[in-house]
Amino acid sequence: MAMKLIKENIEYEQLLGEETMDIVIKEEYVVPDIQPDVKSILMLDSQPKITNREVMHDKVYLEGQIKYNVLYMANTDEDSEAYNAIYTKSFSTYIEMRGVQADMKCTAECYIEHMECNIINERKVAVEGIIKLKSSIYKKYEIEAVKDVEDIDDIQFLKNPSSVDKIVGVVNGELVSKSHMQVSMDKPEIGKILKCNVTIHKKEVKLLEGKIQIEAFTRVEVCYKAQNSRELYKIEDDVFISDEVEFEGIDYFMDNNTEFVIEDVEYDVKDNDLGERRIVDVESLIKTETRVMYKAEVDMIEDAYSPTKLLEMDKTNYELNVMLGQNTYETIVKENIELNNKNIRATEVVLCCGKTCVTDKKIVEDKVVIEGLARVDVIYKTDDKEEYIGIASQEIPFNCTVDIPGAKIDMSCMVKIYLENLEAFVEANTIAVKGIIKAYASVNYSTNKEFLVDIVPSEDNVINKKASITIYVVQDGDTLWKIAKKYCTTVDDLVKINEIENEDNIMVGEKLIIPGRAVI
Numbered sequence: 223m224a225m226k227l228i229k230e231n232i233e234y235e236q237l238l239g240e241e242t243m244d245i246v247i248k249e250e251y252v253v254p255d256i257q258p259d260v261k262s263i264l265m266l267d268s269q270p271k272i273t274n275r276e277v278m279h280d281k282v283y284l285e286g287q288i289k290y291n292v293l294y295m296a297n298t299d300e301d302s303e304a305y306n307a308i309y310t311k312s313f314s315t316y317i318e319m320r321g322v323q324a325d326m327k328c329t330a331e332c333y334i335e336h337m338e339c340n341i342i343n344e345r346k347v348a349v350e351g352i353i354k355l356k357s358s359i360y361k362k363y364e365i366e367a368v369k370d371v372e373d374i375d376d377i378q379f380l381k382n383p384s385s386v387d388k389i390v391g392v393v394n395g396e397l398v399s400k401s402h403m404q405v406s407m408d409k410p411e412i413g414k415i416l417k418c419n420v421t422i423h424k425k426e427v428k429l430l431e432g433k434i435q436i437e438a439f440t441r442v443e444v445c446y447k448a449q450n451s452r453e454l455y456k457i458e459d460d461v462f463i464s465d466e467v468e469f470e471g472i473d474y475f476m477d478n479n480t481e482f483v484i485e486d487v488e489y490d491v492k493d494n495d496l497g498e499r500r501i502v503d504v505e506s507l508i509k510t511e512t513r514v515m516y517k518a519e520v521d522m523i524e525d526a527y528s529p530t531k532l533l534e535m536d537k538t539n540y541e542l543n544v545m546l547g548q549n550t551y552e553t554i555v556k557e558n559i560e561l562n563n564k565n566i567r568a569t570e571v572v573l574c575c576g577k578t579c580v581t582d583k584k585i586v587e588d589k590v591v592i593e594g595l596a597r598v599d600v601i602y603k604t605d606d607k608e609e610y611i612g613i614a615s616q617e618i619p620f621n622c623t624v625d626i627p628g629a630k631i632d633m634s635c636m637v638k639i640y641l642e643n644l645e646a647f648v649e650a651n652t653i654a655v656k657g658i659i660k661a662y663a664s665v666n667y668s669t670n671k672e673f674l675v676d677i678v679p680s681e682d683n684v685i686n687k688k689a690s691i692t693i694y695v696v697q698d699g700d701t702l703w704k705i706a707k708k709y710c711t712t713v714d715d716l717v718k719i720n721e722i723e724n725e726d727n728i729m730v731g732e733k734l735i736i737p738g739r740a741v742i
Contacts, residue, residue, distance in 0.1 A: 225679055226372040231364060232520060232673075235389035236543040237666065238326065238361040240636075241319050244335065245353045247288070251309045252346050258296035259344035264304060264613045265599050266339040267291040267417065267575060270353055271483065275330045277322055282357045284330055285314045290349055292339055293416060293601070295611065303452040304611055306416045309349075317357045327360040327392065329511070331481075333579055354579075360389070365540065367673040368523055377533075378712055380525040380703050384671065385517040387545050390476060395467045395510040399440040401459040405500040409455050410448035412499040418489045419443040419575055420506045423642050427480045427512060431473055434512055437464045438482065442504050444489065445573045445601065449499060454572045454603070454611060463508065476516040477548065479664070485509045515545070523674040525703070529710045532680035537672045546628050548664035552642065553622040555596050555659060558652040559614040566609055567651055572601045574646035578659060581619075583637045590624045590635050590663035600646045600653050614653040624663035633667040692736040696728050709736045 253260055267290070274285040290309045295302045337351030371377050399420070405412060421441045428435040442459045485507040492501040527533060561568060575598070582593040600614045629635075644657040694705060702713045702725050717725055719735050728734075 225374055225677070227368055227677060228370040228372065229366045230369040230520070231366055232386060233362065233364050233388065234386050235327070235360050235362045236387065238321065238359045239319055240356065240358045241317050242354060242356045243315065243317050245313055245315060245355060247311070247337070247349060247351050247353060249311055249349050250342060250346055251307070251349065253307055257305050257307065258298050260341055260347060261295045261297040261302060263339050263341060263347070264293040264295060264611065265601060266337060266349065267293070268334050268337045268351070270332045270334060271485070272330045272332055275328050275357070277324050277326050277328045277359065279324065280318065280320055280322060282317045282319055282322065282328055282330070282359070283314070284317065284355060284357065285312070286332055287312050288353070291417060292347060297344060301452060302608065302610070304416060304447060304454060313353070315355065317355065319357065319359055322359045326362070329358045331356050334577060335579060363540070365673050365675070367675060368677060369521070371677060374528055374531065376530055377526060377528045378706070379523050382522050382524040384520050384522050386520050386542065387515055388518040390471045390514040390516065391469060393434055393467050393469045393512045393514060395434070395436055395465045395512070397436065397438070397463045397465045397508040397510065399442070399461045399463045399506040399508060401442045401461050401504040403442070403444065403457050403459050403502045403504070404494065405457055410451060410453065412491050412502065413447045413449035413451065415444060415446050415489060415491065415502070416454070417445040417573060418487060418504060419573070420484055420487050420504070421641065422482045422484065422508065425480070425482060427478055429472055429474050429476050429478055429514065432470060433466055433468045434472060434478070434514070435464070435466050436480070436510055437462070439463070440506055440508070443573060444502050444504065452610070454601070456572055457502065465510070469514070472514055476514055478512050478514050479548065480510055480512040483509050522671070524672070525707070526674065526677060527707045529712060534678045534680055535674060536676035536678065538675050539670055539672050541668055541670050543666050543668055546633065546665040546667055547626045548662070549624050549626050550660060550662050551622055551624045552658055552660050553620060555618050555620045555657045557598070557616060557618045557655045558649065559598070559600065559616045559655060560652055561612065561614060563609065563612070566604045566606045566612065568602045568612065568648045568653065569605050570603045571646045571648060571653065572603060574598065574600045574644055574655070576641050576644045576657060578639045578641050580637055580639055583635060585629050585631050585633055585635050585665060587631070588625065588627050588629050590626055590629060590637060590665060591621065592624065592637050592639065592661050592663065593619070593621045594639055595619055596641065596657060596659065598644070598646070598655050598657070600655065602648065602653060618655070620659060622659070622661050624661055626663060626665045629665045630667070633665050635663055635665045638662045690738065694734045694736050696730055696732045696734060698730050700728065702728060705734065705736070711737055
């Protein structure tokens with residue numbers, strides 16, 4: 223029997239696994255010869271990033287770099303002054319992940335779990351801490367499922383509409399933030415830049431037909447030491463950035479998850495028209511990675527038969543990882559940090575920096591509960607002539623709940639947190655800190671689905687029937703489809719002969735007329 227199968231190629235991508243590992247950092251650095259000796263450490267700013275990733279057999283190779291900015295109080299012949307020294311450290315490692323292959327897609331991220339700087343001697347400092355690396359592997363699946371059959375007019379299909387999470391693609395973009403800041407005349411000229419801090423906030427990603435529209439703001443903060451003075455000052459700017467990336471297949475109804483990474487920051491101090499060092503140009507390169515996905519409706523064939531011909535069905539069971547949903551939530555963190563030396567009064571906050579990390583996550587009914595820490599470092603001025611600069615640091619615990627309807631405790635989740643805003647001010651001789659943290663969570667669950675992948679005609683492919691009727695009593699669990707298939711008739715014939723109004727509602731004990739009982 224000639225029979226042509228029409229198949230649909232179903233492609234989807236799902237998370238194969240995630241692995242994390244810690245890298246212990248322990249390095250010693252010498253203060254540059256042109257700078258004075260170290261008296262005390264003010265603050266250590268550490269910026270890690272992944273520079274390369276490669277998927278291999280059963281492992282992922284990651285390369286990265288950490289940039290350290292050590293702010294310290296110097297021993298000078300006169301008053302103490304603030305200085306800084308910048309160092310870089312490269313790292314590489316393998317993360318073991320059983321089952322991964324070189325053709326699989328990988329995402330990787332890293333963040334500081336803990337990092338501190340200590341003085342070895344007046345010319346040398348030690349940096350110690352832990353960097354946490356996380357790698358996620360996505361596997362691409364392809365299923366050729368039977369969609370229809372040609373050359374058999376009477377074949378009957380039981381179709382079950384279902385949805386499959388499809389990844390349209392991972393779209394990479396680049397945004398450039400350019401800030402042109404001028405120091406006002408009520409502040410002194412720039413002597414030396416101690417810290418340039420760039421953070422991203424107010425992120426917004428829109429999917430349009432065939433393209434992605436990305437918008438955000440970069441908050442630029444520059445802390446500098448005045449020329450011919452030890453006093454510290456800050457200037458800041460908020461820069462709007464945007465990008466539009468074309469990508470075939472994207473549409474407005476799809477979902478996305480976008481990561482923003484500050485790849486590089488460069489600054490340049492220039493003279494103004496009067497020849498004074500009052501201009502700072504800051505240029506930042508921000509890379510984005512947008513994963514676009516949607517739930518594709520697939521008209522899956524659950525069962526099939528022919529009333530006149532014997533067919534053999536080949537079904538394959540697949541385990542699918544399905545995304546239940548994703549959502550975001552903003553929470554506020556507040557804390558009053560006590561000063562280390564209560565005999566010295568804080569007068570003004572110069573600079574406030576912060577980082578966040580997730581310490582725990584769990585799913586409860588309809589929610590994802592996230593616990594984390596916000597590490598805050600604040601540089602402030604004091605009324606003391608000798609210790610005119612102070613540092614206040616604290617880890618602030620927080621928790622928040624992201625609503626995802628339908629979430630169950632046996633499902634899996636992925637969470638990320640971002641520091642959307644952070645500010646600090648002097649309050650009753652403490653440093654009052656207030657921040658906004660944005661949390662993202664997605665919930666997935668595993669399910670098994672059968673796909674009809676082949677239909678083969680039987681060698682004894684003709685069904686013989688008797689010209690008679692049968693009275694059938696409906697049993698518990700029966701459907702018209704099951705009854706029609708059993709007696710080699712059709713659902714339409716059963717509906718017509720028995721004048722059934724609702725084919726999905728037949729009652730146990732109901733008697734049905736079955737035309738032409740089959741003999742196989």
